[in-house]
Amino acid sequence: MIAASALSRLLKPVAPLLPTMSISDVADRLLTPEHKAFLSLPVVDAAERPVGLVSRSKLQDIFMQRFGRDLRGRHPIHEVMNPAPLVVSLDTSLDNAAKQITGQLQYPITEDFILVDAAGRYRGIGTVLDLLKAMEARIAQRNAVLRKALVDLKESQTQLVQSEKMASLGQMVAGVAHELNTPLGYxxxxxxxxxxxxxxxxxxxxxxxxxxxxxxxxxxxxxxxxxxxxxxxxxxxxxxxxxxxxxxxxxxxxxxxxxxxxxxxxxxxKDFARLDRAMSEEVDLNDCIRSALVIARNSIKDKAEVVSQLGELPRIACAPSQINQVLLNLLTNAAQAIDGFGQIQLKTWADEAAVFVSVQDNGRGMPPEVLARIFDPFFTTKPVGQGTGLGLSISFKIIQDHGGLIRVASEPGRGTRFLLRLPRAQAAELKWSA
Missing domain, CATH: 1.10.287 (Helix Hairpins)
Known part of the structure; x- marks a missing residue:
């Protein structure tokens, strides 16, 4: 059966422990080369039914203590055994196994999970990492099917917006993950x-x-x-x-x-994605800029100094997540346009009719022939595979749907400046992108 074979590929036929073994015996076995990839070892009874797991982490806690091996090495393994391990039947589907394991998993991960046959007898060990890899492959297969379906459809404006949103999301998540590594590390x-x-x-x-x-x-x-x-x-x-x-x-x-x-x-x-907010609300664009700067920090910090001159702004009605997408695109483009280390200037102000946002860099700049096409869909000056050519096109459409304007001025060798204008009184009907 398909479900059984899917889990069988994750099975590692590890020799189980016996309840009569001592803590030292288990520690010595975990230190052997064939067991170095496992976080724990199973304990089974005479009927080959799993009765627990002994984790490497638990043993380390004991043996790192002063005289830990001398004091507790001869004790039976049931003293350090988890009597309620994660047990999964081999006839469980991969998706259901993943739900079962992630639903019971505790963090940090210190144990593997036990695989048993239909009669409940021990058959081997499965590791969470292998399960994640299998689920990643399954997701990759499903994504491939979805991508093929998208290719078969005619390109539409909604699909283009969604594609660019996914690209922005990937960039955003990668940047946040990188930024989290530093504080987590120390x-x-x-x-x-x-x-x-x-x-x-x-x-x-x-x-x-x-x-x-x-x-x-x-x-x-x-x-x-x-x-x-x-x-x-x-x-x-x-x-x-x-x-x-x-x-x-x-x-x-x-x-x-x-x-x-x-x-x-x-x-x-959270503020950048506005996942807990309504699609349209009244916001201060300065808050949007601050959120975008936090998300874009990993892309900018090694490329440019950010100089902000944020004036006092009235709150305007808009779709904050979409405005954040535009700002993130402009900030990352500005950083990518700088050779070496440069400067990005952010400025906001307002008049009686509108609010304005200026994003200016001192990077390479653009010649007139490039400047004339930067808002065209699929136009990009980046190497193949490094840009979709949709970011500025979608940004233009988002600002246009808000009843605003986006303008650009650039000169080779002197940098580029983008100016956003959003009206204080929005149009009666806004065409929010999907």
């Missing part, structure tokens, strides 16, 4: 440092507790008391808590700063 490093710095403090607390127990125990001998005092003094010297105050304070501050950057990106992404 937050992770800081947490690891905090764990290292706190370990001597835990040891100090433990030795002081032992000393306190000895002092309160009339039966505690002078030898035991002397030993407890010596251990507490040694732990106190190693921990040096008075020296940690400044380090810990700085680590906490840096970590909170990193989390603040992540929160800023998430809020910026």
């Amino acid at each position: 937050v992770k490093n800081n947490v690891e440092l905090l764990r290292e710095l706190s370990a001597p403090l835990f040891l100090l607390a433990e030795t002081q507790a032992t000393l306190a127990d000895c002092l309160n125990d009339p039966a505690c001998s002078e030898t035991d008391l002397a030993q407890a005092l010596e251990q507490a003094a040694s732990a106190r010297e190693q921990a040096a808590p008075e020296l940690l105050v400044e380090d810990l304070s700085q680590l906490f501050s840096d970590t909170l700063y990193g989390l603040g950057q992540i929160a800023e990106l998430v809020v910026g992404l």
